Amino acid sequence: MKGLLLKDVYLLKRFGRIYVVMLIAYTAISIFTDSSGFIMGINVSMFSLLPFTLISQDYSCHWDGYAVTTPVYRRDIAIEKYIVVAGMWAIGLAITLAVGVVTYLINPEAFPMEDTWGTMVGLTLMIFFNNSITIPTMLKFGPEKGRLIMMGSLVIPMLGIVALVKFLPESFGMLGALLGAAGVLILMFVISIRLSVHIMEKLDVS
């Protein structure tokens, strides 16, 4: 497992440099335009898509086919991908919060903390929802079909949010809705892990 994680850390190091440049550029744009949209958008898209990119990289050099011939277990190859997702989520939240606090201190009216909390919720939703669907799909069908399914699956959380706002009983409250969504996400994530382990253990790899 440590070897697999290290492999992804090395891969992420390359993306990390690009991300830092983009983060600085988008933060500057946000500050000059008094709008938090750019910076929050880049955080959500970068962190929710990175695990997908890592799997695509593994696929393109047939890494998994090599890894299963080493003492690493097939089960661990699948689980490691979810550990990366959880890691991305934690780093994404920390950066979003840090940037949110800095921009709030610069201009509290243009960058209210509510935007940061919203982005953190959106990031959580996107990361866990998308990856719960795309990881097993990519393992089973490869990145091409995985990408299509991921694009399709983006509609579902959007519809979920719309449905939540429109049909949520007043008595339920925002907190109740968030807790309900968190429960659904955790359940989806756990089912996805089990499914990916099952797929990986049965999969013919190249």
Add this chain to the structure above:
Amino acid sequence: METILKVSNLTKRFSDFALQDVSLSLPGGAIMGMIGENGAGKTTMIRLILGLMKRDAGEVSLFGNPEGIKDAGIREQIGVVFDDCRFHCTFNAMEVGKIHKNMYPHWDGEYYRHLCSRFFLPEKKKIKDYSKGMKMKLSIAAALSHHPKLLLLDEPTSGLDPVARDDLLEIFQDFISDEEHSIVFSSHITSDLEKIADYIAFLKKGKLCFSLEKEELRESFSLLQCGEELLRWEPLKEKTAGIRKGRFGCEALLRCGAAEAKKLLAQEGKGGEITAVVEIPSLEDIMLLYEGGLN
């Protein structure tokens, strides 16, 4: 001598191809060359031994363990080199070493660095900037550095220049210098196997034609160059494994050693024919002629 690899009745069916009922075994301290044209089933065979795909029937036993590759302890004892480099092209040799150190309990970092230096692999150069030969050597360095007992190599010399190929063959010969180490080496470059293999397994259209010791192979086949007339002679017809017709005569692969073939021709007074020449066939002759062009 311990049997390192035993394959029994291995079968895998695809919609357009099937590997059928393959059985072979490999003792310690030996190199088995798996030959066959493209699509003969060599890679399928290696993938089945490695458990990369599910088999439809048969058994694969490694180091006497019928669990084969499923056992992580067994996976520690094997090194694998595929025909392409399986490491991410943005990594360098140093990073590859560190990743492997965390995957193999008995990883020997010092030996890995020694191999990288022997192969002139710059530790900090990205893999994408390596030549094909360098990538293959890196794969081999990674496969050897946990001191495996069995190396499984899928066409490791294809696409390499003769100097790089010769260098690799020398490494493989060093590896099996004691009786504990073995190699299974698939290739369609028969000259490589001619140099280093102790056993030859020949696959054709998914079937194992034979698996023999190289010396036994020389005694089992001979190459007859003669006119077409002679091949119609019944005693020869019975022994013919394949025929190739050329502009100036025919070549026939006979299922008997050169000495036996010469004896047969002499007994029947056919050896005196100017055009009949009996030779020991090369692996390439066997690969080209076996079950080819039979009338």
